[in-house]
Amino acid sequence: MWLGLIVFVAIGALVVTAVAAKVVLDNQQAQAGGVSLMSCDASVGPTQPGQGDRGAADASKLNDEQRGIVALIISIGKQRSLAPRAWQVAIQAGMTESGLRNLTYGDRDSQGIFQMRPSMGWGSVAEVTNPTYAINKFYDVLVAVPDWENKRPGEAAQAVERSGFPLAYHKWEPMAATLVEKVGQVTDVVGCGTGLGNLLPPSQAAAQAIKFALGEQGKPYLWGATGPNSYDCSGLMLRAYESAGIILPRTSREQYHAGAWLPVREAQPGDLLFLATDPSDPTSIHHVMMYLGDGKIVEAQQDGVPVHIRDFSFDEHEVVPQAVRPGV
Structure with a gap:
């Protein structure tokens, strides 16, 4: 099963690399036209999830x-x-x-x-x-x-x-x-095209983090817990990426700053997704979860709910418009 996950991520990496190459070309064409889009900035967008x-x-x-x-x-x-x-x-x-x-x-x-x-x-x-x-x-x-x-x-x-x-x-x-x-007639104000800009594609570290998180299913939620017998949301992400050799800070708000940002709708397996009372204000983040792809996430959600996989939509209430790729 885990080999399948690694193969899935590797195939995704090839696709993302091709898209990233297109983004570079798009930016070069924009610059040739006299409009500099500057660096890809996933925090800028015409709408928010x-x-x-x-x-x-x-x-x-x-x-x-x-x-x-x-x-x-x-x-x-x-x-x-x-x-x-x-x-x-x-x-x-x-x-x-x-x-x-x-x-x-x-x-x-x-x-x-x-x-x-x-x-x-x-x-x-x-x-x-x-x-x-x-x-x-x-x-x-x-x-x-x-x-x-x-x-x-x-x-x-x-x-x-x-x-x-x-x-x-x-x-x-x-x-x-x-x-x-x-008004400004700029077709891509974000400078990210439809891909990931200069961000790196999913890695073996992401596959290992997914493997760890899925292996913790069924363990109880406990606020402040970082395993091995129970977890809160950021505690699960901390240990999952620790197993892959990537050290994350302790809280969900800190983890938001612990990697590369990318548009949340472009999230790949292993990326971290966040919920906030005000999605435009990162200081109001209160939950972190791991994207598995295909509309699924794994999380330690709340008291009385063990670590689990659930269906996920980018249009859910409170979704922060940036995903985070740890280790980048």
Whole structure:
């Protein structure tokens, strides 16, 4: 049985390698056309699993003023030869700060699309309420942020805005990506194509982790347990990958950062999937499970439910839009 699993993963690796090669070609063609998609970033997407067409739905609610500001953000981004990622960051920041409106009021002396404060050196009142000035100023600060291209767009927005509510920018990620694709005419804002970008294909380590997890079926759930007689969700993942020589951190929230991200719908056997009360906020992750392929997962779910295999859908409520590949 385990030999079959290894063969299955090996065949999958060949397919994924071919898709990854296509992604490289797609990115080369995009760059030749003057649009740099930058690195594959699985955290960016026009929709999020479990939330359907949320990005398109949110975008459809924008009024003329808001759509005009989006168009100006994208136009100025193109004029400055900035990547679509920068446009998305600016849209998320503008939507969070002002609802993409050129406000003449705000907290203390904050004004304009990005609620810039003249007293903090952003410019005069006349300047920060001038959309062209404000957008250019936002981009000036963004491109000075170290490694901004490789941050999640909401994190990059926070690096510019320095808000007291740093996670608020993630809410508008699906809408902003949709607008970049539709208004900016970028066919693949994620830069990942339909494959896995530069991520490595499934490995023998993943096959071993699957073998271990399946072998623990029937053992009871116990919060805080890491085996060998009982497990909680992250404890099972910890021991499964430990058996394959890969050390994971203890909790599900930490395990989310313990490997390479990839779009959850592109998960392969052995990848970790996560549930969160707010799928756009990784700090709200409360469960981790292992994908087996073919719509199945293995997990240590909750009190009274032993380690088991169950059917799984990427449209389940609370599914986080990124899977994690440990060891990459």
